[in-house]
Amino acid sequence: MVAVRSGSGETRRLPGVEGVWVFVAADMVFFALLFVSFMLGRQEATAVFEASRQTLDVNFGGINTLILLTSSWCVVLAVEAVKRNALDQVPRLIAGAFLLGVAFMVSKALEYGGKIKAGISMLSNDFYMYYFTLTGIHLLHVFAGNILLIVLWNKARARQFSADRCVVLECGATYWHMVDLLWIVLFPLLYLLR
Amino acid sequence: MSTSTPKTDYSTWKLLAWTGPVFFIGFFVMWGLLADNFPPMAASTTAQDMWQHYKDLQTEIMVGMSVCMVLGSCYMTFGAAVSRVMRRIEGPEGMLANVEMMGATITYCPIVVACGIWLTCALQIDRLSPDMVQTMYYLAWMIIDLAYMVTSWQIIAAAVVFLRDKREKKLVPAWVSWWGFVTVASFFPVSLIPFFKTGPFAFHGMFNFWIAFPTWYVWIVSMSIFIIKAVSRIEIEDGAAQPKEVPVRGGAPLATR
Incomplete structure (x- = not known):
């Protein structure tokens, strides 16, 4: 944990441990490089990218954004509940975040299923290559996050968190917010960018 | 009958730890520079151009790959040194030290097989058709890249154990x-290489070659450095060596680890 003194004199603390921030920073750099690669590919074949983008269902993208934002919100509430020592609420909030994570995976499976039924795969063209790979790698992150949420849920039920013992929960929350943030960039990049 | 515990052989342990740098420096020079794999020939290269590449660089590839087949074994010995340091943290009954050593050992297998295939391509270039050269070239890349999960288990095991180190200043x-976890995360998209010959997910592309490989490389280099230091620190902890003294101007010498 790193504590820093802000200008107003109050001590601010980096949530979780430094290592999880190393992971988050590196992971986001990887995604940033892929986003740049997508934009370069788009410049080379704007018409193909635009025509393919129009085949995506914006409703799926929008619903998925709402799902992940709500899930992230549940995790924020869980961390706050731990800090208020309202420990009864924590397992419920983490379970809510987990169920929403599962809902995201189901929604993604339906969306992929529709594309595959329509004869579209990641080999169809460069846009779909980025669409399937970027959202697929992101989905792997969601899957890993859901496993993490199960671990956190178990710890919360066993009352292993408290106001002065919540580093593990903060690490998990940091990761889950990163997953959310990546989707917030992915959604406009793939579904909305004209 | 005497039941005295055998003494720890720190010299051999240090020697094995130093095989880490031998691996990463040797591989960079022989595979990367001499055999012209930095960057590698693109997956989209035509069969005829691949054949010509092997013809033009026949000697360099043969020397580079045969040295790499020998040097690759240093990854196994380095893994043994890491495993012993891990055992000091998780105790004699710990399983993750075994997983790390097995992971390092099995990682050598795809390395030696892939280098052997590239070597044979160069050796037999006058008897092979361009299509055969292309097939063998792809084959070696698929083997060396898609075996990443074995290396992932090695890295995860090491990361978990070293994070559990209770020392005030951890051995690693x-x-x-955490960089180990980043490395493992960067490996998964490598599964896409069979599907693309161009773009970021081809084996010579941005993700596989310029992200996953360098990320692993940084892990090997940093782990090697800290394992070499860790063995010396353990030797001091065991009382088998004295801390080095650093002279301080106008004061008493400071002991360092």
Whole structure:
């Protein structure tokens, strides 16, 4: 944990441990490089990218954004509940975040299923290559996050968190917010960018 | 009958730890520079151009790959040194030290097989058709890249154990362990290489070659450095060596680890 003194004199603390921030920073750099690669590919074949983008269902993208934002919100509430020592609420909030994570995976499976039924795969063209790979790698992150949420849920039920013992929960929350943030960039990049 | 515990052989342990740098320096020079794999020939190269590449660089590839087949074994010996340091943290009954050593050992297998295939391509270039050269070239890349999960288990095991180190100053810093998790995360998209010959997910592309490989390389280099230091620190902890003294101007010498 790193504590820093802000200008107003109050001590601010980096949530979780430094290592999880190393992971988050590196992971986001990887995604940033892929986003740049997508934009370069788009410049080379704007018409193909635009025509393919129009085949995506914006409703799926929008619903998925709402799902992940709500899930992230549940995790924020869980961390706050731990800090208020309202420990009864924590397992419920983490379970809510987990169920929403599962809902995201189901929604993604339906969306992929529709594309595959329509004869579209990641080999169809460069846009779909980025669409399937970027959202697929992101989905792997969601899957890993859901496993993490199960671990956190178990710890919360066993009352292993408290106001002065919540580093593990903060690490998990940091990761889950990163997953959310990546989707917030992915959604406009793939579904909305004209 | 005497039941005295055998003494720890720190010299051999240090020697094995130093095989880490031998691996990463040797591989960079012989595979990367001499055999012209930095960057590698693109997956989209035509069969005829691949054949010509092997013809033009026949000697360099043969020397580079045969040395790499020998040097690759240093990854196994380096893994043995890491495993012994891990055992000091998780105790004699710990399983993750075994997983790390097995992971390092089995990682050598795809390395030696892939280098053997590239070597044979160069050796037999006058008897092979361009299509055969292309097939063998792809084959080696698929083998060396898609075996990443074995290396992932090695890295995860090491990261988990070194994060559990209760020492005030850990034997391997936490950032190296977290970088291990970054490395494992960067490996998964490598599964896409069979599907693309161009773009970021081809085996010569941005993700596989310029992200996953360098990320692993940084892990090997940093882990090697800290394992070499860790063995010396353990030797001091065991009382088998004295801390080095650093002279301080106008004061008493400071002991360092």
